[in-house]
Amino acid sequence: QPAVVSVHVVHRERVLYRYRDSLMEQLFRGSGFGPRYYSGLRDRVTGGSGFLIDGSGTVLTNAHVIGQGNVVRVEVSLPDGRVFEAHAAHRDEALDLAVVQIEAPDLPVAPLSKSGDILVGEWAIAIGNPFDLGPTVSIGVISAIDRDFPERQGEYFYRDMIQTDAAINPGNSGGPLVNTLGEVVGINSFIYTGGEYSLGSIGIGFAIPVEAARRFLDEIRTHGRVRKPWHGIADLQDLTPRQAEYLELDSTDGAVVGGVTMDSPADRSGLGRGDLILSVNGEAVTSASEAWSLLQGLRVDQECEFEVVRRGKRQTLKFQVVERPVGPGWN
Missing domain, CATH: 2.40.10.10 (Trypsin-like serine proteases)
Structure with a gap:
């Protein structure tokens, strides 16, 4: 328990305030323009938990605890009463994990289990x-x-x-x-x-x-960072009963490819618009949402194998996930 910390995050966001000045209200009353507003900034504080994983001050938490947008400050509070401002956040939006760093002496550490073998009921x-x-x-x-x-x-x-x-x-x-x-x-x-x-x-x-x-x-x-994986599949759609009947399939399981980015790993593997994805790395796909879930779990350099149906014939396609290119327009 000494290694478990409280995390408080200050977000600065733009909001609209209504004019409360009586003179302004009198000027605009009956003008037909309605209430008047002005833009301002407001700090919003959110909280969560985390835990220290090493003596150098690395705190592991959820990405959604840190949040997105304009984060202006992250504070980490230890059970012994010490409070530190954290910095150098790394986030993995696919895994919903994040780390922040604090600088302090004599930090307790929560040991990570060396074995993934856990039993139902323990x-x-x-x-x-x-x-x-x-x-x-x-x-x-x-x-x-x-x-x-x-x-x-x-x-x-x-x-x-x-x-x-x-x-x-x-x-x-x-x-x-x-x-x-x-x-x-x-x-x-x-x-x-x-x-x-x-x-x-x-x-x-x-x-x-x-x-x-x-x-x-x-x-x-x-x-030194979280590399963003890139496969190049830009759009997936659920298979409709009418499409399943046309393809002579017994169910609507699968995800229809709606678009693939040119010269992406998926494109180079031969995956194309209209292909029906039945499985990803051996895991069956029942819907477009489930396919996205499986794709989001892919990591850079990981091999990926698809079972697809194209023009009524089943095929297996393979590619290696790469790091997302930097620049506008990449999907």
């Missing part, structure tokens, strides 16, 4: 800062593993997730899920709440497995 402990109350511990079990979500959860696709009934609430995101040895097995990320008006835990929470975090950290240590 004890699980969630640690974090729910509702900004401060360091909080809850206990439960591993309810399931390898949970895939073909539909977006917020802004992210999640795959191979760990499910737990340990209480996870808003503010727990980015905190560790640990085993009884105190080793981190997952990064708490999101929950099911039972309805859009409910905010608290109902015993169905999900954590990113520590193996994904290791890949993310290795990428930063090796390349």
Whole structure:
């Protein structure tokens, strides 16, 4: 628990304010122009959790805890009361992981599990800062593993997730899920709440497995940044019943390629508009959304194999994922 931190992020955003000056209201009253507004800046503070993974001050958390847009300050609070301003953030939007750096002596470290072997039913402990109350511990079990979500959860696709009934609430995101040895097995990320008006835990929470975090950290240590993968598939669509009948298929499973960027890895493999993707690296595709989920999990230099249907015939296409080129117009 000493290595688990609270993360507070200050976002500066542009907002519209309504004129409150009585003279302005009198001038524009009855003019037909309605209320008058002016533009201004406002700071908005969001929070979450994280944990120290080494003595040099590296804090691992969720990308959605850091957020996007104009981040002006990130503060990291330790359980011992020390507060530090963090810097040098790296984010992987595909994995929903991020790291920030603090500079401080005598930092505790949360050890990462060296084995990915976790069992359904074993004890699980969630640690974090729910509702900004401060360091909080809850206990439960591993309810399931390898949970895939073909539909977006917020802004992210999640795959191979760990499910737990340990209480996870808003503010727990980015905190560790640990085993009884105190080793981190997952990064708490999101929950099911039972309805859009409910905010608290109902015993169905999900954590990113520590193996994904290791890949993310290795990428930063090796390349000094997160390389953005690029395959070149620009558009995917669901297969309609009419298209399935035309292709003489028994179901509407799959994703129809709507566009491929010229001279991309997918283009060079022969993948083209109108091809039907049935599987990606051996995992069946049931919809365009699930195909995007699988594609988003691809890493730079990874080999990718597609099973496709083209003009009624099945084919296997292969390519290697590369780093996204820099410049406008790349998909």
